[in-house]
Amino acid sequence: MANRSGVTVVGIPARDEARTVGAVATAADAGLHLAFPGGANVVVLAENGSTDDTVRRFTETPLRSRKVVARSGGEGTGKGTNVFAIVERALDLGADRLLLLDADVRSTEPRWISALADAVDHDEPTLAVPSYRRNRFEANTTNHLASPLLAAVFGVHVQQPIGGEFAFNRAFLERARAWPRPDSAYLYGIDVWLTANALREHLRVVEVPLGRKLHNSPFPKILRLPQQVLDSLFHVVLRTDAVRSPGPAAPAARAAVDGASAPQDPAVVSRVAECVARYLEAHRGDVRRLFPSAAAAAPAPWGLRMTGEHWPHVLADALAAVAGGRFEAARDHLVALYVNRVLTFWEEIDGLGDDEIDGLLDRQAAGTVRAVRDRGIALGGRTGPGRFDVRHWAGYNDVSPAWSVPA
Template sequence: MPTNRTAAVTVVGIPARNEATTVAAVARAADAGLRAAFPDGRNVVVLADNGSTDGTAERFEATELAVEKVVVRSGGIGTGKGTNVFEILDQGALLGADRVLLLDADVRSTEPEWIDRLARAVDGPEPTIAVPAYRRNRFEANTTNHLASPLLAAVYGVHVQQPIGGEFAFNRAFIERARTWARPASSYLYGIDVWLTANALREDLRVVEVPLGRKLHNSPFPKILRLPQQVLDSLFHVLLHTDGVRPPAPRDEVARAAIDSASVRPDPVVVAHVTHQVGRYLADRWEGVSDLFPAARDLRAAPWGLRVGTDEWPLLLADAVAGVAAGDLESTRDHLVALYVNRVLTFWDEIEGLDGPRIDVLLDRQAAETVEAVRSRSISFGRTAAPSVFHEGHWIGYNEESEPRLGWSVPA
């Protein structure tokens, strides 16, 4: 890294698909933040678009920015957010970037100040990734709160509040290291964020959490059947290359502040559709689910399907880690998605009437108990080969919001 940070090359990448309504505001925030943080540097905003049909790229190109603009495109079939992120990292390498930042294209609360905060966190020669810490709507961040964060804490001993937040930053040393990591097909989809964070923890790289305030964006709930499947697939591939479950690292006694005061429930029609699909899945596959997840056998019925409370969920996550270690990645991934949806709906019931700080305490307890549940087992990972092709597996026929292509391989 240069000694004068203002003279460096900084790239802000915006991965996008069909985000025409918000991409211009995100680009303008990136432009203002770059000019304020690096007035003497070379600053570039890169839009990476894969298959947009709503004029996202055209809206970006028509947005007036003072810094340089670059647009890279890829087709929509068999691609996803990870495709865009890898394109941005490649552009960063071509431009000789000293740091690359990512801003999600659908965020409505992006602030120019985020640029300086994220960039400052990755200054220095040591490979470093900066991840965000937000306040979120209590009905969002479900994959983060119930899957990615507790599983990473349980296996790697590090509690990262928002390991799949989207607003990331990397220095050149980190990007060079990341180029050496195996890329499962799901890392080209929504698995990209957890792939980056999990690999950083696996290699004991520096991970810095950067407070960014409130995050407001389009509701992710309609993706609740396919997004966590892709996230889990990437995470489980990284676990297979991990030396073993690690002891918990010392934690700063800083209270979690992940839950925002504002809350908006997802569309009840969408929730009802998802609940129906998950109920069908569990009815058809209960024998396999209960064999792989013994803790599920004691679950009680609930109006939405199964009651998966804060006490039960850590045991189910420990079953999942054991299933991956035994080499059953696909079944573990798919069955866990069904149980996870029931956990989300149970969680919403549990937090009825609670304020943000009390919900934060509940999530911290859930993560801590997941750490203990995993550590109580004798789990070791082998470098078991996993298929490079990603497809919906057991969810074919249940997820009507699936990707248009059900199976594809890592690009050559």
């Protein structure tokens, strides 16, 4: 059980989350009061460029904990900007522990505070990551990119490496200050940047079961979010000594799929598929050169039928391309192929039970570990690009301004 004294900070990174930020802050405050009744408790809202009532809703929400607002301009910033602001404020406050809660979650529970805090109650640098059940049509970047790639490079299976509900002790925060920050870490790349760096440095990473997670669907971000995640992940990968073998213990079976599910909006899916098809047509030759494994994919109504058998080898192609100096092309081409994997996956899981879907994802991750290991990919010796921008996706993601990628 965590030390019940000292300073505990809960940080809420937010932009335009007026509908849910008050409920998240209330749950955080209740959890802090239960877990640390005699401690110095602080709830920090970090927002950048909100155009709604996010800040007002937070400041008007009655809390027993101290409330702090950290604000920054919106242009060129994102979730990572808010997280870094929270980390610096927590260190300034002398925090013994810091917990992060996403602002758009509708299922935040007070008990999460104690569970996450207990997990980082160690002297050594420790990161706690969530483990929860999600709608089978969500968590796509987690399931098909972040989780299998981390397992393949670092030999550690992490079910929710970009989950958002994280916790850190002070030793971890001090260590993280020294890590190089690519531009994408100031955006949606922040979560994988934290997890990948922790694994790269062999730090303690603890998975904390939190039950169900219900939040606003991330699918409209399916072009910009994975591009940012991959950018941060590949930067950390290039700073890694070598592909690491899995540990002697078999990874725990996944329990990530929730019984309740809701398909994505077909109109949005159609527009995304159209963008991806135009991108792949424009970059067909380079995609074939960098991703020879994709040649085995059969045609599908959405483009390519990227099956669970093909996907591990496509991910191995991506890592080989990054190690070979084609960082940006590998990143951006992989986004297009990933969308085809997601749409194929949805077809594959039609009629399957939750356990069967979890098993399929576990086999996909294990297949990625084998595919990468068999390539003998040499890491290190290169660096990623100094700047992040949309690069090859510019001009292919503007079908609808509601989900276009900002320059």
